Amino acid sequence: MWIAHDFRAARRSAPTALAIGNFDGVHRGHRHLLDRVGAAARAFGGESVALTFDPHPTRVLAPDRASPLVVGLDRKLELLRGTGVDAVVVQRFDLSFASQSPQEFAEQVVLGLRAREVFVGEDFHFGRNREGNGATLVALGEQLGFRAHVVAPLEEASIPVSSSRVRRALADGDLALAKTLLGRDYDLDGLVITGHQRGRTLGFPTANLATECEALPRDGVYAVRVSVLGADGPKDHPAVMNIGSRPTFRAGRSLEAHLLDADVDLYGRTLRVTFAARLRDERRFEGIDALRVQIMADVAAARVTLGG
Structure with a gap:
C-alpha cells in the first residue's frame, strides 16, 4: 500500500x-x-x-x-x-x-x-x-x-454501524458491542511514560501510558493483552489495565497496565493494549491494604478471563 x-x-x-x-x-x-x-x-x-x-x-x-x-x-x-x-x-x-x-x-x-x-x-x-x-x-x-x-x-x-456508535459503546464500557461493531477487539497504542511509582510500592508495578486515542473505554479495570511494538521475544503479555482517576490517591485521570508475567523496563516503548473484558468499576478504597487485596483479586480474575 x-x-x-x-x-x-x-x-x-x-x-x-x-x-x-x-x-x-x-x-x-x-x-x-x-x-x-x-x-x-x-x-x-x-x-x-x-x-x-x-x-x-x-x-x-x-x-x-x-x-x-x-x-x-x-x-x-x-x-x-x-x-x-x-x-x-x-x-x-x-x-x-x-x-x-x-x-x-x-x-x-x-x-x-x-x-x-x-x-x-x-x-x-x-x-x-x-x-x-x-x-x-x-x-x-x-x-x-x-x-x-x-x-x-x-x-x-x-x-x-458507525464511528459514533463505537464511541458510545466504549463510553458505556460495552466491549462486546464495540468488538461487534469494529469486527475486532478494541485496542489502543500508548507510549510508556514516567508515573508516580505507586503500583510498584504496592507490589504491582504498572506501565503508565500516554495515548493519542481519545475515545477510551469507560473508567474501570480491564483484562487486557499487551504487546511491545517492535520488540523481540514474547509479543503478547496478559495484563490488568486501570483507566480512571485513581480515587484512592486523589490523582488525575490515567491509563496504567500491570503485566502479569513480566517485570521489565518499558519506559519509552510503545505498547498495544488489546481489551478482552471489563472486570469492574473504578472505586475508592479506604486504605492501601484494601486496595492491594482488590488488585490481587483483579489479577486473579484477569488470569481466568485471559486463560492463564
Whole structure:
C-alpha cells in the first residue's frame, strides 16, 4: 500500500476506484464500503484508493463539537492497510481546503485522483459549508465522467454501524458491542511514560501510558493483552489495565497496565493494549491494604478471563 499526504502528490497513471471518508476506527461499515471499492478497481483493472482527512474536519470547522477519535492517524493507516486497499491519500484539512465548492472538489480532487468510480456513505457531505452530499456527487459524476455510488450503511441489530456508535459503546464500557461493531477487539497504542511509582510500592508495578486515542473505554479495570511494538521475544503479555482517576490517591485521570508475567523496563516503548473484558468499576478504597487485596483479586480474575 502506498501513502500520499496530499491529493496533488498522488498523481497516478492508472484509473482508480475511490472511497472518501474519515474512516475513524476503520469499523465493519468502513470495510463494507472499501470492499465495494476493491471489487470495482479489480473489475476495470485500476487501483483502489481511500481518501481520508487529517485533522478530522470537525476539528477545523466546529472544534467545540468535535468527537473524540477512536484511533490516531498511524493506527488508522495500519488498519486501512489491512483492508487491502492499494493506496491511502491523507489530505490535510484546513480552512482553505474546506472553502472549495463541490464543483471544485470534484474537478480538482476526484478527477485529480483519476477516479472512475467513487464510493461514499449516506452521511457524506463535502464542499464549502457542507453544500454537497451524495446526490450532488452523483450529479457531478454524470457531468464530469465518473460514477458515484452512495453506499447504504451496514447495520447491526437494525442500527447502522458507525464511528459514533463505537464511541458510545466504549463510553458505556460495552466491549462486546464495540468488538461487534469494529469486527475486532478494541485496542489502543500508548507510549510508556514516567508515573508516580505507586503500583510498584504496592507490589504491582504498572506501565503508565500516554495515548493519542481519545475515545477510551469507560473508567474501570480491564483484562487486557499487551504487546511491545517492535520488540523481540514474547509479543503478547496478559495484563490488568486501570483507566480512571485513581480515587484512592486523589490523582488525575490515567491509563496504567500491570503485566502479569513480566517485570521489565518499558519506559519509552510503545505498547498495544488489546481489551478482552471489563472486570469492574473504578472505586475508592479506604486504605492501601484494601486496595492491594482488590488488585490481587483483579489479577486473579484477569488470569481466568485471559486463560492463564
